[in-house]
Amino acid sequence: MDKLFKALKDPSRRQILEMLKSGDLTAGEIASAFDMQKPSISHHLDLLRQADLVSSQKKGQYVYYSINTSVLDDLITWIMDLQQQPES
Amino acid sequence: MDKLFKALKDPSRRQILEMLKSGDLTAGEIASAFDMQKPSISHHLDLLRQADLVSSQKKGQYVYYSINTSVLDDLITWIMDLQQQPES
DNA sequence: GAGATATTTAGGCAAATATCTAAATACTCA
DNA sequence: TGAGTATTTAGATATTTGCCTAAATATCTC
Numbered sequence: 001m002d003k004l005f006k007a008l009k010d011p012s013r014r015q016i017l018e019m020l021k022s023g024d025l026t027a028g029e030i031a032s033a034f035d036m037q038k039p040s041i042s043h044h045l046d047l048l049r050q051a052d053l054v055s056s057q058k059k060g061q062y063v064y065y066s067i068n069t070s071v072l073d074d075l076i077t078w079i080m081d082l083q084q085q086p087e088s
Numbered sequence: 089m090d091k092l093f094k095a096l097k098d099p100s101r102r103q104i105l106e107m108l109k110s111g112d113l114t115a116g117e118i119a120s121a122f123d124m125q126k127p128s129i130s131h132h133l134d135l136l137r138q139a140d141l142v143s144s145q146k147k148g149q150y151v152y153y154s155i156n157t158s159v160l161d162d163l164i165t166w167i168m169d170l171q172q173q174p175e176s
Numbered sequence: 177g178a179g180a181t182a183t184t185t186a187g188g189c190a191a192a193t194a195t196c197t198a199a200a201t202a203c204t205c206a
Numbered sequence: 207t208g209a210g211t212a213t214t215t216a217g218a219t220a221t222t223t224g225c226c227t228a229a230a231t232a233t234c235t236c
Contacts, residue, residue, distance in 0.1 A: 010223090036224095038182085038183070038184090040225055062233090124195075126214090127195085151213065
């Protein structure tokens, strides 16, 4: 849960997730959408992977990244639990 | 949205929200639950307020904090939007 | 194998963050 | 008004984070 919130805190990482929502992308394709060097994006992708928000698969010289939405279920549960009214 | 994710990233701040779920608490009551000095908690509360996750109300010499869950609706919307499958 | 492309690793730096102590502010009550 | 309590503000410090460049690794193609 800690790694999840940590991963989601950064706006670039959130943007990556939004990009991956439409389909898998290579590290290079992701990087080209940002005004940032490739190693920086690689680092962001690593943090997203650590949070299990993305998975990666090597295909030849490319590395394809996919979004993994299952961890978000826990997040929604946590948030909705906060929203429960206390019994009055 | 940025301040929201920023506020939620810190585990102490998340714990504060969980405490407030059961009812309003004073700054001092919140601080006493942590192994941390009061000014640090005050700072965390300030960040939570900036994210509109809590509101505060002064009553005499005490400041009562309340959780404000309405901002979490936007967060849930954002998360669920990520979970939508792309049209295949 | 050599050169080209894709990606990650390593190391460094500056800005942001989390914490602390000390001091300031605000309120209560005698 | 003055002492005591509650909270915040200010300023300092250590850690974390996000970015960079350079180098390493892996793969493709000739």
